[in-house]
Amino acid sequence: MRRALERQRHILDFTLSSLARRRGRNLALLIVYTLVVFLLASVLFLAAALKREAALVLADTPDLIVQRLTAGRQDLVPIRYVESIARIRGVQAVEPRLWGYYFDSLSGATYTLMVSAALADHPGAILIGGGVSRRSEPGEPARPLGKGDVLPFKDADGGVLPLRVQGVFPAASELVTADLVLVSATDFRRLFAFPDGQATDLVVRVRNARERATVAAKISRLHPDSRPVLRDDILRTYEAVFDWRGGVIVLVLAGALLAFVILAWDKATGLSAEERREIGILKAIGWETSDVLLMKFWEGAAVSLCAFFLGVFLAYLHVFFTSSLLFEPFLKGWSVLYPRFRLTPQVQLGQLAVLFVLTVVPYTVATIVPSWRSATIDPDTVMRR
Amino acid sequence: MPARNADLFAAFLALGVLLVGLMLVDTALSRRLDEAATRQRRAIVTTLTLTDLCLTTETRSTRHPSLADLHTPFQDHPLALDRFPSGSLMVLPPHLRPREEAR
Secondary structure (H helix, E strand, C coil), X not given: CHHHHHHHHHHHHHHHHHHHHCHHHHHHHHHHHHHHHHHHHHHHHHHHHHHHHHHHHHHHCCCEEEEEEECCEEEXXXXXXXXXXXXXXXXXXXXXXXXXXXXXXXXXXXXXXXXXXXXXXXXXXXXXXXXXXXXXXXXCCCCCCCCCCEEEEECCCCCEXXXXXXXXXXXXXXXXHCCEEEECHHHHHHHHCCCCCEECEEEEEECCHHHHHXXXXXXXXXXXXXXXXXXXXXXXXXXXXXXXXXXXXXXXXXXHHHHHHHHHHHHHCXXXXXXXXXXXXXXXXXXXXXXXXXXXXXXXXXXXXHHHHHXXXXXXXXHHHCCCCCCHXXXXXCCCCCCCCCCCCCCCHHHHHHHHHHHHHHHHHHHXXXXXXXXXXXXXXXXXX | CCCCHHHHHHHHHHHHHHXXXXXXXXXXXXXXXXXXXXXXXXXHHHHHCCCCCCCCCCCHHHXXXXXXXXXXXXXXXXXXXXXXXXXXCCCCCHHHCHHXXXX
């Protein structure tokens, strides 16, 4: 046992010295390889953390949301639908929701405005999310808005409606409230000249979770212009987020695949003259074919294991400590408000195992195969070439 | 006596395994530490009947993907490809895909 271990150590010593002799080439290879693993691991970690967060946070999202479509576009729902939907067996409650988007021309940000029953008796008051509190106007020093500050809104008639901040949502809730502005129904209707007897959509509570789909089908039959969205649909939305078909994800995966094809191609098309001569000399001084293959195995394993550990570690720092700095420009896009959130790390052995199999194994195998050909031919022939 | 290459490499591998182990420990600890914040977010979602995570505020289809309009290629005008960067990270929700919509 000790002897076998010592043999491995000696071969590994020789392999690492051999890699060090071609330092520039192997360092470049290691950097590209690490980058490939880093990108794949970043996508994997970010998608898993977002999916977990969505599943936990949205677990109690409404059972059913009823929207209305007119000419293929989302439209306001008449509040009279509430009565007919409430009569469907299995429906516990139906409530209209009033919400929409407000473009703040002063800061260039878009807010999600929503009516809150808690502010029913407080017209003129608003509750804002962390992102809204950080809004700034060009030419003015950035100062976070707080309780008592006034935020001017432009109503549908062009007048100004000043609303006073009554509170700011806690920073920990930014993942759901960053752009949220809660207002009273009176202010909401005045801001948008929102017609009475209409709502943005309806929230339906269903007694039995297994009846949600049946209730949704009944609503569709009762109001053919409606579109019910089930809680499961909402949860599945985030299951599909960062799907491999997403534009950037396809680019990352295609880039990784291409890099791998190039690496594997480089290895599989054969060894360089220098490498072949090295094998010839080793065999001439008494190395067995199995020793040469072992050396080549360690060569592939050393490069790929280094790239794997470095790539995974950097991806972890990137996603969970820098809030996915590289993906941020895509999420931010043209928007002015950007939520600040730190995702709870979500790393599992299964994920790492998949990543390991996808990155380390193919490269190691691609290193051994061409060596097999050189290691089995006569050393004299190899050296003479 | 200078350290052998093999020993240095073994030490690097051990460090790598240790870091992976620390990541798993950090995952478990963070979950426990973030439990209160997650509960708070969940309570807000329940009280305000929210439906989506605020990952981006760029466009309606990525701010509220689950409630977005139906997506039809070129629906606004010919060659109207998605011009919002956030759209390149998030795909169409399954229930808004044309085949699902017809259910």
